[in-house]
Amino acid sequence: MALPQAKQDALAARIAGLGFPREGWLGPARGEALARLSAMGLPAKRDEYWRYTDPSGLVAAEAPRAAVFDDSDESPVFDGIDRLKIVFVDGVFDAEASDDLSLAGVEIERLAKAGGADIHWARDVYGVLEARGQVPVQRPLAALNSAFATDGVLIRVTGKAAKPISLIYVHKADTSDAILHHCVKVESGAEITILENGPAAARFSKVLEVEVSEGARFHHIRAQGRDHERRAVTHVFARLGAGALFKSFTLTANGVLTRNEAVIELNGDEAVAHVAGAAVGDGNFHHDDTVFVTHAAERCESRQVFKKVLKNGAVGVFQGKILVKPGAQKTDGYQISQSLLLDEDSQFLAKPELEIYADDVKCSHGSTSGAIDETALFYLRSRGVPLRAAQSLLVLAFLAEAIAEIEDEAIAEDIRSRLEGWLARHEH
Amino acid sequence: MLNIKNLHVKLEEEDKQILKGVDLTIGAGEVHAIMGPNGSGKSTLSYVLSGREGYEVTEGSATLDGEELLEMEPEERAAAGLFLAFQYPVEIPGVGNMTFLRTAVNAQRKARGQEEMSAGEFLKVVREKAKTLKIDAEMLKRPVNVGFSGGEKKRNEILQMAMLEPKMCILDETDSGLDVDAMKLVSDGVNALRDAGRSFLVITHYQRLLDHIKPDVVHIMANGRIIKTGGPELALEVENNGYADLLAEVQ
Numbered sequence: 001m002a003l004p005q006a007k008q009d010a011l012a013a014r015i016a017g018l019g020f021p022r023e024g025w026l027g028p029a030r031g032e033a034l035a036r037l038s039a040m041g042l043p044a045k046r047d048e049y050w051r052y053t054d055p056s057g058l059v060a061a062e063a064p065r066a067a068v069f070d071d072s073d074e075s076p077v078f079d080g081i082d083r084l085k086i087v088f089v090d091g092v093f094d095a096e097a098s099d100d101l102s103l104a105g106v107e108i109e110r111l112a113k114a115g116g117a118d119i120h121w122a123r124d125v126y127g128v129l130e131a132r133g134q135v136p137v138q139r140p141l142a143a144l145n146s147a148f149a150t151d152g153v154l155i156r157v158t159g160k161a162a163k164p165i166s167l168i169y170v171h172k173a174d175t176s177d178a179i180l181h182h183c184v185k186v187e188s189g190a191e192i193t194i195l196e197n198g199p200a201a202a203r204f205s206k207v208l209e210v211e212v213s214e215g216a217r218f219h220h221i222r223a224q225g226r227d228h229e230r231r232a233v234t235h236v237f238a239r240l241g242a243g244a245l246f247k248s249f250t251l252t253a254n255g256v257l258t259r260n261e262a263v264i265e266l267n268g269d270e271a272v273a274h275v276a277g278a279a280v281g282d283g284n285f286h287h288d289d290t291v292f293v294t295h296a297a298e299r300c301e302s303r304q305v306f307k308k309v310l311k312n313g314a315v316g317v318f319q320g321k322i323l324v325k326p327g328a329q330k331t332d333g334y335q336i337s338q339s340l341l342l343d344e345d346s347q348f349l350a351k352p353e354l355e356i357y358a359d360d361v362k363c364s365h366g367s368t369s370g371a372i373d374e375t376a377l378f379y380l381r382s383r384g385v386p387l388r389a390a391q392s393l394l395v396l397a398f399l400a401e402a403i404a405e406i407e408d409e410a411i412a413e414d415i416r417s418r419l420e421g422w423l424a425r426h427e428h
Numbered sequence: 429m430l431n432i433k434n435l436h437v438k439l440e441e442e443d444k445q446i447l448k449g450v451d452l453t454i455g456a457g458e459v460h461a462i463m464g465p466n467g468s469g470k471s472t473l474s475y476v477l478s479g480r481e482g483y484e485v486t487e488g489s490a491t492l493d494g495e496e497l498l499e500m501e502p503e504e505r506a507a508a509g510l511f512l513a514f515q516y517p518v519e520i521p522g523v524g525n526m527t528f529l530r531t532a533v534n535a536q537r538k539a540r541g542q543e544e545m546s547a548g549e550f551l552k553v554v555r556e557k558a559k560t561l562k563i564d565a566e567m568l569k570r571p572v573n574v575g576f577s578g579g580e581k582k583r584n585e586i587l588q589m590a591m592l593e594p595k596m597c598i599l600d601e602t603d604s605g606l607d608v609d610a611m612k613l614v615s616d617g618v619n620a621l622r623d624a625g626r627s628f629l630v631i632t633h634y635q636r637l638l639d640h641i642k643p644d645v646v647h648i649m650a651n652g653r654i655i656k657t658g659g660p661e662l663a664l665e666v667e668n669n670g671y672a673d674l675l676a677e678v679q
Contacts, residue, residue, distance in 0.1 A: 376518050376519075378480055378481070378502060379514070379520065381479070381503045382514075383532035383535075383536075384532050384535045385531055385532055386501075386535060386539075389535065390503075393527075393528075394523070396522070397520060397521060
């Protein structure tokens with residue numbers, strides 16, 4: 001069916017001036033992504049999966065301006081973690097600020113350099129997982145990313161990586177409009193941790209495709225930038241083989257518009273996927289977690305743990321689905337989305353969904369929103385804990401289940417300290 | 429130590445007077461007990477003294493060593509040396525018991541201008557005190573009161589009291605929900621804390637707790653007032669005859 005003229009025009013305006021090289025293995029992959037995008041058009045507020053989040057800032061022809069944010073009042077996150085750093089400034093690779101792209105057991109290449117080759121392992125990943133993720137829910141902004149990404153990293157892990165790879169984003173221009181695309185393939189039995197942090201651009205589109213092979217382990221911890229005016233849309237597409245482990249945690253503080261999508265397929269028996277998020281917002285803040293987990297094999301486990309702390313009119317959205325395909329017996333699926341509303345102006349919109357076609361499964365979901373527990377607050381104060389400290393303690397306690405999804409204790413502690421910092425800066 | 433004068437309290441939300449002129453003076457090192465039938469205002473007295481919301485003081489005062497308690501925030505009252513052992517200790521999921529204890533101890537030390545306790549020192553002290561209350565390491569690690577039995581919750585209250593070393597301790601029906609062994613354990617914990625500089629106000633329905641924690645003075649509360657004050661023998665009188673005779677006496 002042809003796209004309505006208005007949708008065609010909006011798409012044409014958005015991608016005007018964007019292009020990509022046609023050569024190498026990457027050219028056709030981009031071409032196919034553009035074809036997918038052209039068939040779908042850009043998301044609009046009327047679309048089922050954009051009902052709670054207005055995509056206009058993400059689909060506008062020009063990136064809305066976003067002031068550069070000074071976050072020097074706090075030491076950079078993950079500073080104390082030994083890691084291999086790869087830096088992008090407004091979406092452009094910064095060789096000087098980055099470490100050598102070499103790490104035992106890992107091949108690291110830049111997308112912009114590797115795309116011209118005839119053959120590449122990433123051909124089976126790039127745009128492939130994204131394309132699979134377009135059914136049954138369309139994700140046009142991910143297709144746009146696959147078509148027009150300017151750079152990114154391709155990471156193939158063959159052993160146990162000695163240290164995490166850390167993708168650091170820096171925002172320096174208040175009109176920057178960055179599109180990055182990363183692919184990770186964790187070979188059988190291998191293990192890697194990917195860290196991401198920093199304000200990336202005035203408008204940021206990022207796709208991360210992850211293939212976790214049989215028995216491989218993938219850890220992802222992300223601290224999105226504290227830049228308040230940015231707009232960001234990110235997608236994680238993951239496919240898991242038998243016995244594979246995928247764990248992703250995201251901390252989001254601030255941001256006028258953030259949409260984080262995670263699309264996970266459990267394709268091998270006994271695979272485990274956990275995806276978690278802690279978001280804290282004050283004022284003009286809109287944060288959307290949209291998650292789709294597909295169980296397509298037996299005895300797999302999935303967990304979705306999303307917590308949001310909202311105040312002064314901040315808005316939180318959660319759209320999470322567990323799809324259990326026929327034959328995916330002994331599935332263990334869990335989903336919880338909760339918000340802590342610190343005042344009556346804030347809003348939490350949740351759409352939990354279960355769709356189950358197997359008869360021997362265990363799936364549970366829950367969604368709540370509420371205020372701080374006054375009884376607990378009084379109990380703490382009666383023991384001498386001052387009001388503000390007691391509130392912070394209870395907010396962190398609320399977020400604890402999400403943070404518990406981070407396996408590395410040093411990283412979890414770092415995330416906790418960011419939250420404490422945010423709470424101190426945003427006291428009532 | 430604690431000096432309550434003509435205390436009148438009503439519920440904030442409705443026009444219901446709960447305390448109708450309570451007078452009570454507790455000297456340093458003394459143990460007082462308040463007994464009384466349900467709805468007499470015993471628990472309200474403990475909540476008002478510790479600063480819980482929902483109550484309005486319409487008249488009177490309550491001072492701790494000369495300082496007016498009723499004008500302080502709950503945390504200031506705690507720092508001033510007041511401690512309430514809750515009838516229903518509150519569960520706080522996500523906050524470890526140890527973190528909770530340490531935060532409380534250090535907050536009070538800070539408020540009093542003392543140095544914070546180091547992690548090592550704190551651990552040593554807490555382990556020692558927990559051991560005498562038969563609180564194991566597992567209970568210290570778990571979230572505050574979550575999944576604790578009734579007895580464990582009450583023991584945890586006494587552990588907090590032991591760690592915070594308050595000068596005025598109020599025990600609100602600490603015996604409720606305790607079996608005989610647990611009551612002995614809790615009472616031993618309380619008795620270990622008795623000294624010349626620390627006072628206790630023990631609120632209870634039953635005399636049996638007072639077999640373990642021996643009071644110097646016993647008050648009978650009814651209908652928002654203290655209607656009779658006497659020695660430990662008053663508790664036995666209630667145990668034998670109930671409250672009816674006493675109530676009839678004053679009416």
